[in-house]
Amino acid sequence: MVPFAGYEMPVQYAAGVMKEHLHTRSAAGLFDVSHMGQVILRPKAGMAALAAGFEALMPVDVAGLAEGRQRYGLFTNDAGGVLDDLMFANRGDHLFVVVNAARKGHDIPHMARHLAEVAEVIPVTDRALLALQGPLAETCLARLVPEVTNMRFMDVRVVDSLFGALWISRSGYTGEDGFEISVPERGADGLARALLAMAEVLPIGLGARDSLRLEAGLCLYGHDLDEATSPVEAGLTWAIQKSRRAGGAREGGFPGAERILRELATGPVRLRVGLRPDGRAPMREGTMLFRADGPAGSVTSGGFGPSVEAPIAMGYVPAALAIPGTALEGEVRGKRLPVAVADMPFYPTSYKR
Amino acid sequence: MKFTKEHEWLRVEGDLVVVGITPHAAEALGDVVFIELPEPETQVAEGDEVCVIESVKAASDILAPLDGEIVAVNQKLADNPGLVNEDPLAAAWFFKMKIDDLGVLDQFMDEDEYNELIG
Numbered sequence: 001m002v003p004f005a006g007y008e009m010p011v012q013y014a015a016g017v018m019k020e021h022l023h024t025r026s027a028a029g030l031f032d033v034s035h036m037g038q039v040i041l042r043p044k045a046g047m048a049a050l051a052a053g054f055e056a057l058m059p060v061d062v063a064g065l066a067e068g069r070q071r072y073g074l075f076t077n078d079a080g081g082v083l084d085d086l087m088f089a090n091r092g093d094h095l096f097v098v099v100n101a102a103r104k105g106h107d108i109p110h111m112a113r114h115l116a117e118v119a120e121v122i123p124v125t126d127r128a129l130l131a132l133q134g135p136l137a138e139t140c141l142a143r144l145v146p147e148v149t150n151m152r153f154m155d156v157r158v159v160d161s162l163f164g165a166l167w168i169s170r171s172g173y174t175g176e177d178g179f180e181i182s183v184p185e186r187g188a189d190g191l192a193r194a195l196l197a198m199a200e201v202l203p204i205g206l207g208a209r210d211s212l213r214l215e216a217g218l219c220l221y222g223h224d225l226d227e228a229t230s231p232v233e234a235g236l237t238w239a240i241q242k243s244r245r246a247g248g249a250r251e252g253g254f255p256g257a258e259r260i261l262r263e264l265a266t267g268p269v270r271l272r273v274g275l276r277p278d279g280r281a282p283m284r285e286g287t288m289l290f291r292a293d294g295p296a297g298s299v300t301s302g303g304f305g306p307s308v309e310a311p312i313a314m315g316y317v318p319a320a321l322a323i324p325g326t327a328l329e330g331e332v333r334g335k336r337l338p339v340a341v342a343d344m345p346f347y348p349t350s351y352k353r
Numbered sequence: 354m355k356f357t358k359e360h361e362w363l364r365v366e367g368d369l370v371v372v373g374i375t376p377h378a379a380e381a382l383g384d385v386v387f388i389e390l391p392e393p394e395t396q397v398a399e400g401d402e403v404c405v406i407e408s409v410k411a412a413s414d415i416l417a418p419l420d421g422e423i424v425a426v427n428q429k430l431a432d433n434p435g436l437v438n439e440d441p442l443a444a445a446w447f448f449k450m451k452i453d454d455l456g457v458l459d460q461f462m463d464e465d466e467y468n469e470l471i472g
Contacts, residue, residue, distance in 0.1 A: 011383075017409035018384035207383070207410055280387045280434070282407050304386040304409055311387070333389075333405065 002206070005101035007035040010205040017207035021306040024174055024212055025347075028134040029204035030195050037104030038124035038182055039111065041095040045118055050095060053118035054088070057111070059231065059254045061241035065090045070154045070169050072239050074231050075110065080256030080263075081227040082234065083110065085219065089156040089169060095119075096156070096167065098129070098180070100221045127167075128188035133178030133212075135350065136200045141168075141179055144194055148179060153351040163187030163194075173209070175216025175349040214312060215305045217274060217344030223285060224272060224300045224314060230256065232263035233316065235272045240264070270297060271322035274344035275313040275330070279337060282311040283330040289315060290329045290336060296321055299330065305346055312346045313339070354442075355458050356467035357418050362442065363458060369425075369449045370458070372418060374406075377471045379441040382408040385434040390426040391448060397423060404447055406437070418461075421452035 001008045012020060023029055043050040051063040060073045067090050075083035084103040089096045099107040104123075112121040132141055141148050147159050151170040159166045164184035172178040183191050195201050210220070219225045225234055232240075243249045246261055254260075277283050287299040302313030313330075321328065324343045329336040355363040360378035364371045379385070387407035397403055397417040404415035417423075426448045430436055436445040462470065 011410060016384055021409075211409065280431075281389065282387060282412075284412070304407070306384075306409070 004206060005035055007101065009035065011207045012205040013203045015202055017205070017211065018306050020202060020204045020208035021211050023202045024134045024176060024204055024208060025307050026135065027200045027202070028132055028136040028140050028178075028198075029174075029208070030192065030201050031131040031133065031204050031209055032128070032192070033131050033180070034128040034188070035101035036129055037097075037099040037101065037107060038127055038129060039097040039099065039104075039108060040122040040124060041097060041111065041115065041119040042122060043094065043119055047093070049118045050115070053115045054095065055244070055250060056253060057114055057255065059240045059244050059257070059260055061243045061250075062088070062095075063250070064241065064243060067092045068156055070156050070171060074236065074239060075107065076231070076254055076256040076260065077227055078255050079228070080230045080259030082221070082225045082229055082231060083107070083227060085221055085225060085236075087169070087171065091156065091158070102222055124182070126185050127182045128185055130181045130183060130188070130192060130195075131172050131178060132181065132195060132201070133172045133174040133176045133204075135177060137176070137178040138352070140195060140198050140200050141181075143198070144191070153177075153353050161187070161191075163191040166191075170352065173216075173218055174212035175218070175345055175347060176212070177350055177352045210301075211303055211306055214301055214303060214314070215307055215345065215347040216349055217314065217346060219272070220301060229316075230260055230263055230268060232260060233268040233270055233272060237264065267319055269319060270316045271319050272300070272314060273317055273322045274324075274342040274346060275299065275302070275315055275328075275339050276342040276346075277311045277313065277330065277337060277339045280311060281332050281337060283313045283332060283337075283339060287313070287315075287330045287332060289317060289339070290331065291321065296328050307347045312342075314344065317341065354464060355461035356464065356470075357461055358470070359416055359418070360471075361415065361418055363418060363461060365455060365458065366449065368455070369451055370419065370421070370455070371446045371449050372415075373446045374415065374437065374441055375467070375471075376441045379437050379445075382406060382413065382437070383410045384408055385437040388430045388434045388437070388447075390428070390431055391423050393423055393426055395423045397421065397450075406434075415447060417450075419450060419452050419457060421450040423448050424451050425449040
C-alpha cells in the first residue's frame with residue numbers, strides 16, 4: 001500500500017503489476033477508483049445556462065453534448081495552463097463530473113465559485129467508483145447488468161441493479177473497452193465481489209493502472225499536465241471542439257483563450273511526444289532529454305510497457321523535434337542513452353465506438 | 354549461504370563469493386524489467402553501487418557487500434531480467450567477487466538470522 005492523493009492505495013494485488021497489466025489487455029481488470037471526485041452540477045436556471053457557465057471554465061463544447069453522452073474536459077487558467085482534466089456527462093437534467101483525486105480539493109471550490117449563479121455544486125460522497133476494463137469487460141458486466149451491451153464508447157446510463165442505482169459510462173483510462181461504474185456505497189462491496197468472483201476478472205492496482213494509461217498515450221495530471229502546460233502543447237487539441245475555436249459559434253470565452261487560440265493557429269513552442277528508449281533501461285519521469293546541440297526537454301511519464309515489451313515514455317520537446325523518428329538522448333544515471341520520438345498510443349486502443 | 358541487511362545472499366564457490374538478491378527482495382521489487390551489471394574485472398569497495406535493478410515499480414541499486422574484485426557477471430540477467438523473480442537464489446546470481454579473506458563472511462547473517470530479520 002502507498003499513499004496516493006490522500007488515500008492508501010495498493011500498487012499491486014497478488015498477481016503483480018506485470019500480470020495485472022497483461023490480464024487487463026486480454027480479459028478484464030477491476031479498478032477501485034473511488035478516490036476520484038464525483039460531482040453533480042444541478043442547474044439553477046436551466047441546462048443551457050449551466051452549459052454556458054461550464055464552457056466559461058473550459059475550451060470544450062458543453063452545450064453540444066447530447067443527453068446520455070460523456071466528454072473529456074479540461075479546466076484552464078488565465079495563462080492557458082491546465083488546472084485539471086476531467087470527464088463530464090449530460091444526464092438530462094444535470095451534469096455529472098468526475099475529477100482527479102489529487103485535484104478535487106481544488107476543483108470543487110473552483111466550480112462552486114464560478115458556477116454559483118447557474119448551478120448547485122454537489123460533491124457525491126456516498127458512492128464508490130469502480131472501473132472494469134478490458135476486452136471481456138462487457139461480457140462480465142452484462143451478466144449483472146444486461147443493458148450495458150447496448151452502450152457505445154462514452155455513453156452514460158443510469159441502471160437499477162441489485163447493488164442500487166448504477167451510474168455507468170462506457171469509458172476508462174486504459175485504452176481498452178470498458179466501463180466506469182458509480183455505485184452506492186452500500187452496494188459497492190457486493191458489486192466488486194460479484195465481478196471478482198468471475199474467472200475473467202482480476203483486481204488491478206495503481207502500478208498497472210499507470211502502465212496501461214501510459215501505453216495508451218493518456219496524460220496523468222501533475223505529471224504530463226500542469227498549470228504551466230497548455231492543452232495545445234499537451235496534444236489535446238482533439239478535446240477542443242470547433243465551436244470553441246476561432247470562427248466557431250462560441251469562439252473563446254474560456255480562461256487562457258488568448259494563448260490557446262494563438263497556439264492552435266500558429267503552433268506551440270513545445271509539444272508532448274511519445275518516446276521509445278533504444279535499450280531496455282526505462283527512462284522515468286524527470287529524465288533530461290538532449291539533442292546534439294543542447295537540452296531538448298524532459299520525460300514526464302516513463303516506465304516499462306508490459307504489452308509493448310519495452311520501455312516507453314512521454315515528455316515535452318521543442319516543437320521542431322516533435323516528429324516521430326527524431327533521435328534524441330536521455331540522461332539515465334549520468335549516461336546519455338539513445339531514445340527516439342515515437343507515435344502514440346504505444347499500444348492500439350480498442351474503444352467500442 | 355550468508356545474507357546481508359541489504360537483502361543480498363552470498364555463496365562461496367571455490368575462492369569466489371557469488372552474490373544475488375533474496376526472494377524477499379525480489380518479491381518486494383516486483384517484476385524486474387531491466388538490470389545493469391558492472392564490468393568484469395572492476396575493483397569495488399564495500400557499499401559501492403554496482404548494479405541497477407529496475408522493476409515495474411521503481412529503480413534500486415545493489416551495493417557491493419565487500420571490498421574486492423568483480424570477476425564475472427551473469428549476462429543472462431541482462432537478457433532476461435525476469436529471472437530475478439523466477440529463480441532469485443540460483444539462476445539469477447548477479448556477480449562473482451574475489452576477496453582477500455573468505456573469513457570476513459562470518460560477519461553476515463545465516464539463514465535463520467535473516468528469516469528473523471524479514472519476519
